[in-house]
Amino acid sequence: MTKSVFYQIDIADIAGHIIEISLHFTPTEKQHSLTLPAWIPGSYMIRDFARNITSISAGDSEGALQLQQTDKQSWQLSCRQHRVTVRYRVYAYDLSVRAAYVDDEIAILNPACLCLAVSGLQQHLHKLELIKPSSGNYQHWRLATSLTPAADTAWLDFGGYSAKNYAELIDAPVLAGVFSLSEFSIDAIPHYLVISGDNQTDQARFTADLSRICQTQKQLFGGLPTDLTRYWFLLWISEDGYGGLEHKDATLLLSNRKALPLPAHSAGTVTEINEHYQDLLALCSHEYFHTWWVKRLKPQCFASYQLNTEQYTPQLWLYEGFTSYYDDLALVRSGLISQQRYITTLEKLISRVTRNPSNDKQSLTDSSFNAWTKFYKQDENAPNAVVSYYAKGALLALCLHSELAAAGSSLDNVVAQLWQSYLPGGTPDNALQLTLQNMGFAELAAQCDNWLHNAQALPLPSALSKLGLHLSFRPMQHSDDLGGEVTTEVAFIGIQSKWHNGLLQVTQVYHGSSAHQAGIMVADQLLALDGRKITASTWPELLQRHPLNSTVQLSLFRKDRLLQTSITLAVATQQVAVLTVTDPGLCQQWLVASD
Template identity: 40%
Template sequence: MIRYQITAIDPVAHLFEVALRIDKPAPVQQLWLPAWLPGSYMVRDFAKNLIDIRAFDEINRPLALQQLDKQRWQVASTAEVLHLRYRVYAWDLSVRTAHLDQTHGFFNGSSVFLAVSGREQHAHDVEILPPKGIAGWQLATMLPRMSGEDWQFGRFRAKDYDELIDHPVEMGTFTVGTFEACGVRHDVILTGRHQCCMPRLLTDLTAICESQIQLFGTPAPFERYLFMTQVLKDGFGGLEHSASTALHCSRHELPTSLDAPLDKDYRNYLTLCSHEYFHSWNVKRIKPAAFMPYQLESESYTSQLWAYEGITSYYDDLMTYRSGRVDKQGYLELLSQTFTRVYRGNGRLLQSLTDSSFNAWTKFYKQDENAVNAIVSYYTKGALFALFLDLTLRLETNGKKSLDDLMRALWQRFGQKAVGTDDDSHQQLYGELLGRDASAEFAWLSKVDDLPLAELLAKFGVELKLRASSGNSDQGGGDADGLAIGFGAKYKAEGLGIRITSVSNGSPAHKAGLSAKDLLIAADGLQVGAQFEQALQRYAAGAAITLHWFRDDVLMSGELPIEVAAKDTVSLILKDEQQAKAWLD
């Protein structure tokens, strides 16, 4: 047995304390901490937050502890019992690592629990103690409980190290809600100040969860599920786990009454919940062979993230529609925004989906101001590829098959059998459903061309309309008239002007000489502001105006050509309800 005890030893200093006991250790016992955690494909070097690691024998005599590299240590000893004590600095307010202060505590096991080399497959006991000096805190986790009642601190047991780090822990004072979906208990906790109407949230989540369970088939792959959300002033993010998800949302994204309209903000939160819940099947159980088992000490490469994040990104919006949370027009607006995010990136013409998947570690998860010109998202373009597969299959089989059938086949042949997918597994199953070779369809994964979706959508009664953006806040969808004159840069109002955040290559902003971080202060001798793009509309195409901006503390200038705005914004318009039924009913 490997035994841990973890305490929020000093919330003000953001410190957890961990005590680790190893019975009958190896003569030279090594220990290590993951460099990344499943679902977030970037090396994060969690070991950088470990402080004051010490080793002792069974009678508390100090033992020499040797560090081997950035995340591995070893102890040479004849002790019958090896004890380690260390502290973890927890001040990353995210769903990926650990955070602790006087208001709450949160951690993923990969951030706080040293793994014992050679004993990763053994059972792991964890005792989680309440914080010192703070009363009234509750605790939420899906770690199998050995002592204590729901929402209490206590002792827990994981069958192995992988299970230990797959159940995040939230502690503090939180609101609890419970519902059943297809006979399975689901809990919702909200940490932080909010005015959420919990009955409304539970009703909507019930519908979404039942729709997903029914898609794959009962029983659900878990006996109980937990949505844990940290409510913030401004927050967004989620990370999937096998029986829970850790989420961040903004206060204005939660419903405040039973009859409140489903606005864009609340829809945003429901889509996030839908996305992470769908991962319970698609990546937590159906997963690439490269992730079986996870190799957490260094990068684990796969070209299949388009399938695990892209297909999930297609279904997250789709399941909010199928569950009746959004109407048909609302769903088409969400899909329009996905199209727009793809079409506004020049990187889609340079990077394929398989390349994007493989290079997630260094490109997608480490985006900079040039990302728009260099990469394509395997989330968004992956969702469009999933749409392409779905519509093609529905069309060729006259509605007898859909992408749902592919997901069920993946679940039955891979997920339920704990067998990892190879690079051609999706293609092989898809070909079986089509009744022919699917090489032509899957060749798009390695191309940098736009998918032929306009023609496919038209056969389902939906027009794909490309238009110019109506301004800096236009995310796509709707029926707004686009601006006649384009700029080609993202920006935000700041001080005396606007701060440039990104510039599209080949755009007027690029030709003028602007770069990310520049502070644009004047155009044609006039001060600029948040409505700069609208101000450009008074000029005629073919003209040019002088811009002035600061780069650091140096005043610079350049000529901005007045050009017709690029058509990079998508609106999906329902033209034929009867045809659309073959896809959306």
């Protein structure tokens, strides 16, 4: 008999957000360990999915079996010779692309948080039966997934699906509900765009734009992966939320409705992509790039995922940072946004990195290695201590591209060489440096090693000058200021804040800022400036009415104490990037893909 593991997944209680799962297998040992992953590949934080299991029991044809929990995510099952059934219930209400979510509109099912692994059987066939909700108005629900449908399961229907092994199973998310579907092909490989819900959008335009992005990304790697037979963009539209998670043959995306392109009758003759739609296209571009860059080529240590605990690598700057560099670049290369629109996007990226004191406080390798506890668990001190390996990793890619272009090459060539050299074994920690050396760029390899391992600002002005751009900086005017023209200088005291119960509450303080020097702390509630009440409408005006560099009295609550402090209304030291094209030909040459 062929060894296999079989799961029945029943969306049993939509109002209670409960999924009932029956796990069936024939034991090969007297004891089997049943384990749920603690994290999902691509999202480097311990999520403890097993905490959502609300009940669990096991039995066979002779009756109940002993099932003993051994740690927060594992159970030891004592078996007889008969086929085993394990029944458990999972609470599913995580509004993210990493877990499971159920309501009366949609079901998001990530097998990584639902399907217990059976020790000794992970390499065998894994089958699923996905059961459509039986009560309520769900007859129009369909199902989309990259899993292989059974012979008796109709296209997009609930029913039987399979995966070659457990690793493939947990790398295939499921979206169920009412959705629209469109299709396009890249090199005869079908690609599907699934958009949840009933939306007022132009799906034909979205599909065409997505096709152009995929074609651009494919050209960089010289073709699609040879084992790719189909690809799914599973887009979950919600009231709020944003994010994506890569999978080998799919991506699960979360976005709000305003990011979708307007329907043709509303858009009229307007073809310009707005900021929200650009962000959505960049998200799709980012996750599709991962089809090559982390789902197939990956750090050596990820050749076998250890999903019960943290798995450290100093290489996330390479896999997420380079992906972040190429996601927006693909939009301009495919002709979806203008050169100036891309430059504006690049200004914002630079500003996000350079405005934070952390820019010279944490190295990229340290940021990558400590993603589990620092990047994914950011607190109020994050701007002062945590570097984004996404954003600064993208700027490192930009610097490398600049130096390589000046030497007659490009980063495209390096990425292609890494892809060809290290698949399928994976990249060692110094793979980029070795590749640069082998391509004749030993000095740049040493410089890159310095940029990676030392907490320091990158040489962006000189790098951009080699790409036909001049980089200058201006003071930040407010906490959300990432770019754009300004005509006047205004005071910025150096805080992030939010309005809470009608009061301005400090959420972050930049080290070295006026607020820091005045002793303002996180959670302080700002009440009055020079005796004038601070409100949402008066706060910007109060800052403008006082001369720059003047010292004023600030009244605040700290917990239950009323305090006063003196603060200087200085021009911000945090910097906002301004890019000017100095050599249009050189800039254009950089923004097109290498042959």
